Amino acid sequence: MTPPFRLLAITPPTGPVDPDLVTRWRAGAGDCALAVLLREPGAAPDVLLDPAGRLAPLVRRCRDRAIPLLLAVDLAHVARAVELTGIDGLHLRGDPSLASLAALRPRLPGLLGRAVHGEPRPGHxxxxxxxxxxxxxxxxAQPGAPLGSKRPLxxxxxxxxxxxxxxxxxxxGGVGPETARDCLAAGARALAGIGVFFGPPGRVEQDVAALSEQLRAWHVLPPPTRA
Structure with missing residues (x-):
């Protein structure tokens, strides 16, 4: 299956985000398809899309640059999320069941993704x-949890x-320029991260460029467009 994006920037769980990083992503990624996942643990959809909220400047910049926006939601918030406009898809948290995916798929015109942990399960x-x-x-680290508390696969x-x-x-999870090649060799079709996209601007541009080059090498993507 062809992925809807090759790079997924996931917003940090807390704190402000710099909308100018979008320019750095674009410079590093070139034509490598990029999407942004708006995520804040426990936050309702209206909070994530609050025009005065912490993610609002980033949302506006992404919309200006035509970068797809995905909304991370718990199952309890799906009904409200489906009603919202201005997003390109939903991302279900918490290892959603097969039944919940089957119920939601016909109701959602945009993208639908899921977050999973542990052993493989059906529903692709x-x-x-x-x-x-x-x-x-x-x-x-997640709020209230120590760094390294999640067991890696x-x-x-x-x-x-x-x-x-x-x-x-x-x-x-720990995906960056040093580990991306191993993930792609293991069959990953796209790469996601938080810190790699929301760090110091100069490093972000370099890291995104490195990830993009590795994706091109593995998946024969179009060459980057340079201004």
Missing amino acids: HLVDYTLVAPVFPPTT GLAGLRAWTADPAACIVAL
């Missing part, structure tokens, strides 16, 4: 992508997910 035909995490120890766990030819797997 109901989603556009599956975000598998963490592959390696994450570099960003490792490359063997990632390969177990990508073994299904119907799977469109996005790798998350």
Whole structure:
């Protein structure tokens, strides 16, 4: 399955975000397809899209640059999220069940993704992508949880997910220029991260460029367009 994006920038769980990083992503990624996942643990959809909220400047910049926006939601918030406009798809958190995916798919005209952990499970035909995490120890901690508290799947766990030819797997967790090649060799179709996209601007541009080059090498993507 062809992924709807090759790079997925996931917003940090707390704190402000710099909208000018979007320019750095574009410079580094070239023509490598990029999307942004608006995510804040426990936040309702209206909070994530609040025009006065912490993510609002980033949302506006992404819309100006025609970068697809995905909304991370818990199952309890799906009904409200479906009503909202200005997003390109939903990302279900918390290892959603097969029944919940089957119920939501007909109601959603845009993209549908899911976040999963642990052993492979069915449902690839109901989603556009599956975000598998963490592959390696994450570099960003969740609020209230110590860094490194999540047990990584490792490359063997990632390969177990990508073994299904119907799977469109996005790798998350410790994914960066040093580990991306191993994830792609294990069958990942796209790469996701938090810190790699929301760090110091100069480093972000370099890291995104490195990820893009590795994706091109593995998946024969179009050459980058340079201004």
